[in-house]
Amino acid sequence: MRPYELLIGLRYTRAKRRNHFISFISLISMLGIALGVAALIIVLSVMNGFQKEIRARILGITPHLQVSSDTGRMLDWQAVLDTVAHQPEVSAAAPYVDGQGMLSMNASVQGVMVRGISPEAENRLTGLDGKMKLGSLSALRPGEFGIVLGSDLARALGAQLGEKVLLITPQGQITPTGMLPRLKQFRVVGIFEIGMSPYDNALALINLTDAQKLYRMGNAVSGISARLHDLDRAPQVAVALGRLLPRDLYATDWTRQNANYFRAVQMEKRMMFIILSLIVAVAAFNIVSTLVMAVTDKQADIAILRTLGASPRSIMKIFMVQGVVIGLIGMLLGVVGGVIIAVNIGSIVPFIEHLFGVQFLSKDVYYINELPSDLHHTDVITVAGFSFLISLLATLYPSWRAAQTQPAEALRYE
Numbered sequence: 001m002r003p004y005e006l007l008i009g010l011r012y013t014r015a016k017r018r019n020h021f022i023s024f025i026s027l028i029s030m031l032g033i034a035l036g037v038a039a040l041i042i043v044l045s046v047m048n049g050f051q052k053e054i055r056a057r058i059l060g061i062t063p064h065l066q067v068s069s070d071t072g073r074m075l076d077w078q079a080v081l082d083t084v085a086h087q088p089e090v091s092a093a094a095p096y097v098d099g100q101g102m103l104s105m106n107a108s109v110q111g112v113m114v115r116g117i118s119p120e121a122e123n124r125l126t127g128l129d130g131k132m133k134l135g136s137l138s139a140l141r142p143g144e145f146g147i148v149l150g151s152d153l154a155r156a157l158g159a160q161l162g163e164k165v166l167l168i169t170p171q172g173q174i175t176p177t178g179m180l181p182r183l184k185q186f187r188v189v190g191i192f193e194i195g196m197s198p199y200d201n202a203l204a205l206i207n208l209t210d211a212q213k214l215y216r217m218g219n220a221v222s223g224i225s226a227r228l229h230d231l232d233r234a235p236q237v238a239v240a241l242g243r244l245l246p247r248d249l250y251a252t253d254w255t256r257q258n259a260n261y262f263r264a265v266q267m268e269k270r271m272m273f274i275i276l277s278l279i280v281a282v283a284a285f286n287i288v289s290t291l292v293m294a295v296t297d298k299q300a301d302i303a304i305l306r307t308l309g310a311s312p313r314s315i316m317k318i319f320m321v322q323g324v325v326i327g328l329i330g331m332l333l334g335v336v337g338g339v340i341i342a343v344n345i346g347s348i349v350p351f352i353e354h355l356f357g358v359q360f361l362s363k364d365v366y367y368i369n370e371l372p373s374d375l376h377h378t379d380v381i382t383v384a385g386f387s388f389l390i391s392l393l394a395t396l397y398p399s400w401r402a403a404q405t406q407p408a409e410a411l412r413y414e
Contacts, residue, residue, distance in 0.1 A: 006321055025290045030330040032283025037334025037387050038341065040276045044379045045342035047269045049372030051262070057196045058258060061126055061203070063225035064234050065090075065253045067245065073220040074249070081224050083244055089228050089237045094121030095221040097211035103149075103204065104166040105157040112153065112204045114167070116211020116221075125227045128192060128205075134161045135190030142209035146189035150200035154191045163188050167204075169214060184214055280387045283330065284394040287323050291398030295319060295405075302405045312403035319399040320392075327391020335384050345373045 067080060074080060077095050085093040097116030102109055119137045123129045129137045133151055140146050147167070149159060159165055169182045186206065194200055212218065228234055234253035241251045255262065295302070302315055341348060349371045352358075 006317075025286055025293065026326055029283050029286035029290055030326050030333070032286055033280055033327055033330030033387055033391065034333035034337065036276065036279030036283055037331055037383055038338035039279060040273065040383045041335065041338030041375075041380055042342050042345070042373075043272050043276060044269065044383070045338075045373045045375045046345065046371060047265070047272065048374035048376055048379070051265050051269075052374045053372045054196075054265075055262075057194055059126075059231065059254060061128065061194050061196075061199050062254055062257065063125055064228045064231045065226040065238055065241070065251060066223050066257075067226070067241070067249055067251050068223040070248050070250070072222060073217065074223055075220050077221045077224060080245065080249065084224050084226050084241065087226075087237065087241060089230065089233055090226050091229050092121070092124040092227040094118055094125050094225050095208060096122075096223060096225050097208060097215060097217055098222040099211065099215045100170060101204075102168040103153070103157060104168060105159055105163070108157045110153060110156050110202075112202055114169075114204050114206060114211065114214075116206050116208040116215075118208045122205075122225075125225055131192045131194055133191045133193050135188075137190060137192075137205075139189035140205065140207040140210075142207050144207075145184065145186050145210050146207065147186035148190035148192060148205040149188060150203050151191055151193040152197065152201040153204065154188070156201070159188050161188055161191065167214070171215060182214070277386065280390055284327070284390045287326055287391060287394040288398055290326065291319055291323050291395060292401070294322060295398055295402040298402075302402055306405070315405070316399040316403040319402045320395040323395030323398070324392060327388055327394070331384055331387045331391070334387065335380060338383075339375065339380065342373050342375045345371055 065084075067084060068074070074095075081093055081095060084090055095118065099114040099116070101112055101114050103112050104110075117140070119140045123137055132148075135148065137148065140148060147165065149157070149165075154160075157165060164185050164187050167184050167186055169184075171182055190205075192200075192205075206214070208221070212220070228237060231254065235255055238251040238253040238256075245251065305315060305318075306312075
């Protein structure tokens with residue numbers, strides 16, 4: 001693009017128009033693009049924040065990687081634990097026993113997932129000690145039959161620290177009167193809160209040795225849990241570890257265990273991008289309207305430029321400059337506004353809630369009671385590039401029409 005085409009295009013953009021409606025449409029186009037870009041950046045950042053927050057809460061109790069057996073019993077687990085712990089990507093590993101049962105206290109009965117753990121190893125694995133509301137994870141000592149409950153589970157049972165609850169397991173025992181369920185009394189030594197209903201409402205932790213006795217596992221365990229230095233490399237580590245394990249053992253990572261959830265989040269994020277992109281598309285149609293009217297307004301100028309030797313391509317570039325400037329300014333305003341709001345949304349939303357006396361995210365309904373935001377520079381670049389491309393495409397047809405102007409026809413009535 002030669003300098004005179006750029007200079008004339010910028011001059012047309014700044015010049016006062018005889019038809020003020022064209023300037024109004026230009027302003028609306030600019031603001032429309034800014035609004036669309038800002039909305040896209042804010043929504044994508046909030047969805048990233050939700051995904052990051054939920055993932056952090058899920059992984060607050062779920063290990064990054066698990067090694068299990070087809071039979072549900074792992075006999076030579078010490079050797080497997082050693083193999084897993086010596087992987088370069090693994091930062092901590094621990095055995096566990098999984099089981100189901102029912103907890104009973106007074107007239108309350110709740111179905112639970114029971115997990116037998118080694119307290120010190122589990123704390124290195126999930127940092128669960130930092131999520132204890134009452135008591136301590138280290139109070140799960142072998143042979144004492146202590147139990148740690150989720151906060152919602154303890155509330156449903158009416159259990160307090162130091163009280164006893166009855167655990168009923170599905171593994172029955174044969175008596176002269178028939179098959180009876182196995183019962184064992186446990187003392188509540190701790191209450192934790194993850195912030196996720198599936199765990200706070202249905203998970204109970206006991207000592208690994210007590211779980212082996214309760215579920216008649218002998219010296220076996222259900223599997224090995226592992227924590228990685230980089231959780232995003234969990235699928236690759238699981239594949240590599242699978243080659244080192246015996247055939248009856250397999251490794252699964254957190255992305256496979258929660259695959260449906262994270263797949264749904266990604267799909268929702270793509271759909272929101274497509275839906276909100278329509279705002280930018282509508283603003284781009286306004287650019288088309290602006291340039292069509294500008295071409296009509298500048299018929300005489302186009303004819304004079306053509307008689308002075310300007311080629312149709314030069315005329316096309318002059319009017320493309322106008323559309324690109326409108327799109328560029330709108331995009332920059334949207335990026336700046338979107339980034340500022342996305343970064344400060346944690347302060348903006350509470351201010352709006354306080355101002356109008358409303359609460360957008362209630363603790364009783366949602367997992368999260370704050371609106372999180374995680375701004376990714378790749379999202380900002382993608383949105384900015386998309387909006388600029390749409391703006392550029394919107395200039396092509398009106399600029400082409402301007403290039404087709406015949407000087408004689410345009411100057412006939414001047």
